[in-house]
Amino acid sequence: MDHYNKTGKLLHWSIGLTIIGLLALGLFMEQMDYSDQKMQLYRIHKSFGIIVLTLMGVRVLWRIVSTSPASLKTHKIWEKVLSKIVHIILYVMAFSMPLSGWAMSSSYGYPVSVFGLIKLPALLPKNEVRGEILADLHELGGYALIALIVLHVAGALKHHFIDKDTTLKRMLPFVK
Numbered sequence: 001m002d003h004y005n006k007t008g009k010l011l012h013w014s015i016g017l018t019i020i021g022l023l024a025l026g027l028f029m030e031q032m033d034y035s036d037q038k039m040q041l042y043r044i045h046k047s048f049g050i051i052v053l054t055l056m057g058v059r060v061l062w063r064i065v066s067t068s069p070a071s072l073k074t075h076k077i078w079e080k081v082l083s084k085i086v087h088i089i090l091y092v093m094a095f096s097m098p099l100s101g102w103a104m105s106s107s108y109g110y111p112v113s114v115f116g117l118i119k120l121p122a123l124l125p126k127n128e129v130r131g132e133i134l135a136d137l138h139e140l141g142g143y144a145l146i147a148l149i150v151l152h153v154a155g156a157l158k159h160h161f162i163d164k165d166t167t168l169k170r171m172l173p174f175v176k
Helices: 006-030 036-065 077-108 128-162
Strands: 112-114 118-120
Touching: 006 036, 006 077, 006 128, 036 077, 036 112, 077 112, 077 128
Parallel strands: none
Antiparallel strands: 112 118
16 A cells, blocks of 8 residues: 555544644634633634544544555655654644543533533543643643644655655545
């Protein structure tokens, strides 16, 4: 297999773009004063976070039952190792960010739902101190995730423009 299949590409891009949108929205909300609009954006942020968590569950199942293309023969050992490390951390972060957000909301006593349609149970009992700690961890995680995404994109662009190999093309949608 030379390319990722359609399901792999769909999951990669839908999760990736949603996470980028969540990070941008998180940075935007952080600058806002308390208002009804900010609370509405928090509800949207939480809903999409739960969608990412769900899609990541699907993605892990897909990775278990599906094969992925092997690394290109031109990839150096350090590139393969760094790629593997970054991908593992991206997976961990894609799970831990929604879970930490959900736990933070629960600790503050705020409900989590998916667009008001599905109300999720609290992960933890209310505890303001824990909520503050989780808020800090969630924020730091967001910045770490931004750095990882930049590294991931930089690697893909390096392969495409400098190495001129097919690494990026194998994951692009609409490329066979």
